Amino acid sequence: MAATHSLRTLPHHHHSSSFKRLSTPPPPPPPPSSFFLKPPSSSTSTSTSTTNTLSSLSSTTTFSLPSSTTSTTTSQAISFDTLQHHLSNQNFRQADEETRRLLILLAGEAAQKRGYVFFSEVQFISQNDLKAIDELWKKHSNNKFGYSVQKRQWQKVKKDFTKLFLKLGWMKKLDTEIEQYNYRAFPDEFIWELNDETPEGHLPLTNALRGTQLFNSILSHPAFEGQEEEAETGENGGVTVRDGTTKPLSNKFFKPNYSF
Secondary structure (H helix, E strand, C coil), X not given: CHXXXXXXXXXXXXXXXXXXXXHCCCCCCCCCHHHCCCCCCCCCCHHHHXXXXXXXXXXXXXXXXXXXXXXXXXXXXXXXXXXXXXXXXXXXXXXXXXXXXXXXXXXXXXXXXXXXXCHHHHHHCCHHHHHHHHHHHHHCCCCCCCHHHHHHHHHHCCCCHHHHHHHHCCEEECCCCCXXXXXCCCCCCCCCCCCCCCCCCCCCXXXXXXXXXXXXXXXCCHHHCCCCCCCCECCCCCEECCCCCEECCCCCCECXXXXX
């Protein structure tokens, strides 16, 4: 109250001058030195100090972002060098694992976080990338391995996955009185070398634990469109074996236990 009274008793011109001095805010204190890329130069004017402070804060906002905030996307360049290395050295087990890793990477961020690919995510893999993987498999296996090779086999059996798994060697005959088959156990019962006994299209493997939709999406990808269908089934729907005879398939031979 005393301060207010003294202001009212001042002459008019002094009152105006005092009001201006009281209403002028003090210059803001400089931020801690950690906000600056380099120490600011001292200045005698309030305007210059304010400009330097704002400039330094702006620079801090721009350059102090941690690198971890930048998300990795599938638009970055993908290297197939590791896959080529394994295939060129006939390390087909390692090449199969690398192929699986590449598909997860190419399918997008959700697949990367999950650790496996949903069938609905195969569409996000570019034709060029999927063709590149397929070409490497064919090149280093004398055209015996690869997705396009598997698709050709799939078309020969009229897109019947049960018959396809038999042709690819992904199923084995059980030692039972009734003719039955079961999936091979991963990884020991699969063939990881290239020889005359290795079934055509045996590699790369596709996990069928959640059904055949993923494998279907890969074989139906636009990267493999335009391949000619070659029917190799008999009139009764059996599988044509090497001696030219047609072997009928029982409806009860199939055990739905996807173990790879």
